[in-house]
Amino acid sequence: MALQNSIIWLYFSSPKNFYPLAGKLIPFFAILAAVLTVIGLYIGFFVAPTDYQQGESYRIIFIHVPAAWMSMFIYIVMAMYAFIGLVWNIKMSEMMASALAPTGAMFSFLALWTGALWGKPTWGAYWVWDARLTTTLIMLFLYIGFMSLESAIDDARRASKASALVAVVGVVNVPIIYFSVKWWNTLHQGASVSPTMAPKMASTMLNAMLIMVFAFWMYAIAVVLMRARNIILEREKQTTWVQELVTNKK
Amino acid sequence: MTEPSLLTACRSMLGRDLVLAMRRRADVLTTLIFFLIVVSLFPLGVGPEIDTLREIAPGVIWVAALLASMLSLGRLFSDDYQDGTLEQILLLPHPLAVIVLNKVVAHWLVSGLPLVIFSPLLGMQLGLNAESIGILMVTLVLGTPVLSLIGSVGAALTVGLRGGGVLVSLLVLPLYIPVLIFGAGAVESAAAGLGVEAHLSLLGAFLAMAIVLAPWATATALRISLD
Numbered sequence: 001m002a003l004q005n006s007i008i009w010l011y012f013s014s015p016k017n018f019y020p021l022a023g024k025l026i027p028f029f030a031i032l033a034a035v036l037t038v039i040g041l042y043i044g045f046f047v048a049p050t051d052y053q054q055g056e057s058y059r060i061i062f063i064h065v066p067a068a069w070m071s072m073f074i075y076i077v078m079a080m081y082a083f084i085g086l087v088w089n090i091k092m093s094e095m096m097a098s099a100l101a102p103t104g105a106m107f108s109f110l111a112l113w114t115g116a117l118w119g120k121p122t123w124g125a126y127w128v129w130d131a132r133l134t135t136t137l138i139m140l141f142l143y144i145g146f147m148s149l150e151s152a153i154d155d156a157r158r159a160s161k162a163s164a165l166v167a168v169v170g171v172v173n174v175p176i177i178y179f180s181v182k183w184w185n186t187l188h189q190g191a192s193v194s195p196t197m198a199p200k201m202a203s204t205m206l207n208a209m210l211i212m213v214f215a216f217w218m219y220a221i222a223v224v225l226m227r228a229r230n231i232i233l234e235r236e237k238q239t240t241w242v243q244e245l246v247t248n249k250k
Numbered sequence: 251m252t253e254p255s256l257l258t259a260c261r262s263m264l265g266r267d268l269v270l271a272m273r274r275r276a277d278v279l280t281t282l283i284f285f286l287i288v289v290s291l292f293p294l295g296v297g298p299e300i301d302t303l304r305e306i307a308p309g310v311i312w313v314a315a316l317l318a319s320m321l322s323l324g325r326l327f328s329d330d331y332q333d334g335t336l337e338q339i340l341l342l343p344h345p346l347a348v349i350v351l352n353k354v355v356a357h358w359l360v361s362g363l364p365l366v367i368f369s370p371l372l373g374m375q376l377g378l379n380a381e382s383i384g385i386l387m388v389t390l391v392l393g394t395p396v397l398s399l400i401g402s403v404g405a406a407l408t409v410g411l412r413g414g415g416v417l418v419s420l421l422v423l424p425l426y427i428p429v430l431i432f433g434a435g436a437v438e439s440a441a442a443g444l445g446v447e448a449h450l451s452l453l454g455a456f457l458a459m460a461i462v463l464a465p466w467a468t469a470t471a472l473r474i475s476l477d
Contacts, residue, residue, distance in 0.1 A: 141424040148420055152411050161474040162407045169403055169467055173425050180428035
C-alpha cells in the first residue's frame with residue numbers, strides 16, 4: 001500500500017501529469033473558497049456580536065488573523081517544497097515553491113495592512129513595534145528576497161535552486177528572528193500599548209474566523225495551482241506535450 | 251601526484267586570501283572608512299547633544315557595522331569567480347564547506363576585525379563610557395563573524411549576477427536582525443548598568459550555530475551558482 005501511494009505521488013511529481021490534475025482541482029478549490037468567504041464574512045460582519053472593548057473595529061480580525069496565519073504557514077510550506085526540490089531534485093516541487101511565494105507575500109502584506117487599520121482605532125497608532133508586527137514585516141522582506149533572487153537569475157532551474165536555498169535558510173531564521181524581536185520588545189517596553197485581546201472570544205467570532213481561515217486556505221490552493229500551471233507551461237515549453245497542448249487549443 | 255591534505259589546503263586558502271587582501275589595501279580601507287563616515291554622519295543629522303548621542307550610540311554603531319560588513323561581501327567570491335579560481339576551488343578533493351569557512355575567516359580578518367579595532371574611537375565620539383565601550387568590542391567580536399558567515403550565503407547565491415550588490419542586501423539584511431538586536435542590546439544594557447551575560451550568551455550561540463550551518467549553506471549555494 002505504502003509503495004502504491006509513493007508511486008502515485010511520484011506520478012504526479014511529473015509536470016506533465018500534474019498539469020491536468022491541477023486543472024481539475026482548481027474549480028473545486030475556487031468554488032469552496034468563494035462559498036466559505038461569503039459564509040465567513042456574513043457571520044463575521046452580521047452575526048458575530050459587537051466586542052465590548054473594541055466596538056466594531058475588531059471585525060477586521062476576520063481577515064487579519066487568517067491572513068497572518070497564512071503568511072507564516074505558506075512560508076513553511078514553501079520552504080518544504082524548496083527543500084524537497086533541492087534534495088531530491090524534483091522539478092515540480094521547485095515550481096510549487098515559486099508558485100507559493102507571491103501568494104505568501106500578498107498575505108503578509110494584507111496582514112500588515114489590516115493590522116495597521118485595526119491598530120489606529122485600538123492602539124492609537126497605525127504602526128507599533130510589536131513582535132508579531134515586526135516579524136510579519138520581516139517575513140514580507142524574506143518573500144521579496146526570494147522572489148527578487150529568482151527573477152534576477154535567467155536560467156530557470158538555477159533560479160529555483162538558488163531561491164529554494166534562500167527559503168530554507170529563511171525558515172531556519174524565522175523562529176530566531178521572532179524570539180529576538182519578542183525579547184527586544186519586552187526589553188524596551190517603550191510603547192504602552194499591549195496587543196492583548198479580550199480573554200475569551202465569543203464562539204461565533206471564533207467560528208467566523210476559522211471559516212475564514214479555511215476560505216483563505218482554499219483560495220491559496222486554487223491560486224497557487226493556477227500559477228503552478230502557468231509556470232509549467234513556461235518552463236516546459238520545449239517539450240512535445242506542451243506544444244501539442246497549445247496547438248490543440250488553437 | 252599526491253593530493254595536499256585538508257590542513258594544507260585550508261592554510262594555503264587562508265594565506266592566499268590574506269595576501270590578496272594585503273595587495274589591495276584600498277579595498278580593506280574602504281570598508282573601514284565607510285564605517286567611520288556613516289557613524290560620523292549621525293551626530294550631524296541628529297544634533298550634537300551628547301545625551302541623545304549616548305542613547306543612540308549602540309544602535310548607530312551596530313547598524314553601521316552591519317552595512318559595512320554587507321558592503322564588503324561583494325568581494326568575498328566575485329574576484330575568484332571572475333578569474334576562474336572559484337571553479338578550481340569547487341574541484342578540490344576536500345569538503346567545500348571547510349574551504350569556504352577558511353575564506354570567510356580570511357574575509358572577517360580583513361573586513362570585520364578592523365571594525366572591532368576602531369569601534370572604541372567611535373564609542374568615545376558618541377560619549378559612551380569605558381565599560382560600555384568594552385562591551386561594544388566584545389559584542390562586535392562575537393557578532394561580526396556571524397555577519398560574515400550569514401553574508402557568505404548571500405554572496406555565494408548572487409555571485410556573477412547583474413546587480414548582485416543590491417540583491418545581497420535584500421537577502422542578507424533581514425537575517426542580520428537577531429545579531430543587531432542582541433549586539434546593540436548588550437551595549438545598551440551595559441550603559442544602563444544591567445547585566446549583559448544573556449545578550450553575550452545569545453550572540454555566542456548565534457556564532458556557534460552560524461559556524462556549523464552557514465558554511466554548509468554557502469557551499470551548496472556556490473554549487474548552485476556555478477552549476
